[in-house]
Amino acid sequence: MANNNGSQIRVAGTGRILVASAGATPPAAPKHTADAWPAGWTELGYTTTDGIKFNKKDKIDPVDTWQSVSPARFIYSDRDLTVKFQLLQFNKDTLPFFMGGSAVTPVVATGAVDTFEYKLAAEPQRDERQLGIEFSDGADVTYRFIIPRGQVTETEEIALTRTGALKLGVTFTALAAEGSSNLATWLMKDKSYASA
Numbered sequence: 001m002a003n004n005n006g007s008q009i010r011v012a013g014t015g016r017i018l019v020a021s022a023g024a025t026p027p028a029a030p031k032h033t034a035d036a037w038p039a040g041w042t043e044l045g046y047t048t049t050d051g052i053k054f055n056k057k058d059k060i061d062p063v064d065t066w067q068s069v070s071p072a073r074f075i076y077s078d079r080d081l082t083v084k085f086q087l088l089q090f091n092k093d094t095l096p097f098f099m100g101g102s103a104v105t106p107v108v109a110t111g112a113v114d115t116f117e118y119k120l121a122a123e124p125q126r127d128e129r130q131l132g133i134e135f136s137d138g139a140d141v142t143y144r145f146i147i148p149r150g151q152v153t154e155t156e157e158i159a160l161t162r163t164g165a166l167k168l169g170v171t172f173t174a175l176a177a178e179g180s181s182n183l184a185t186w187l188m189k190d191k192s193y194a195s196a
Contacts, residue, residue, distance in 0.1 A: 008192045010143075012051060015135030017044045017085060019097060022128040022149045029130065033142040033189040041132060044097065045089035048167060052133055053084040054145075081174040081183050083131065083147070086156070086167040092116075098155055098168040101127035127151055131172050144187040149177040 020027045020041045027040025059078035062071035087094050092104040099120055107115040131147040156169030174183040 005192075010137050010141065010190075012135035012143075013137055015052070015133065017047065017052070017087075018042060018132040018134070019044060019093070020130040020132070022130045026130055026148075029132065029146045029148065029185075030144065030187070033134075033144055033187050037132065041130075042093050044087055044094055045091070046087070048086040048088060050086060055082045055084070056080070057082075079183070081147070082153075083133065083145075083172045083174075084170070086169040088165055088167060090166065090168070094168055096127075097129070097152065098170055100152060101125050128175065129172075140189075140191070142189040145184060146187070147172070147174045147184045148180070148182075150174045 018037055018041045020029075028038050030037055057080045058076060059080075060074045061077050063073045063075060065072045087098065095104060095118055096102055099118065102119060102121060102125075104116050104118045106112075107117050109115075128149055128151050131150055133145040134142065136142045150172050152170045153173040154171035156167070158166055158168065160166065176183065
């Protein structure tokens, strides 16, 4: 039975967001929180102080009957798992992640120094990724959240203003991974989950 225990309250004091390819041979995900993130995972850098917002939404359809005013049962018809955040850094990893694939390339032209281009395709393309989120609450608590397959499904407008940093706001939606019934995995280094 649960009881009041302030030591089980979690604050995501500091953290990071990482991405990796989700193709035919994707980089492995870490097995536990002490594992280093394997080669192929790229950290996306600073985010706004709003942090990261998780949303799990299930669509449940009631089965109504003539004999009762309340549903006789529910049918689960849909599950959406989304992660929303705003990136603050602009670079070869963050801009394609926001825009939906392709790559930043150097401009090869006379006089072009430290000049690059990103070409946004006329038609959307599939840009599936793995997403990893990690945060710590003090020295003894670390959480990792891993989505093995997903894609950016929504982007926020980029405001170009004199008084604020540009933000790459995205919503990342989990997809069912091939050969797995799991949408995501939580890894927790946290003694609060130990059996009494």
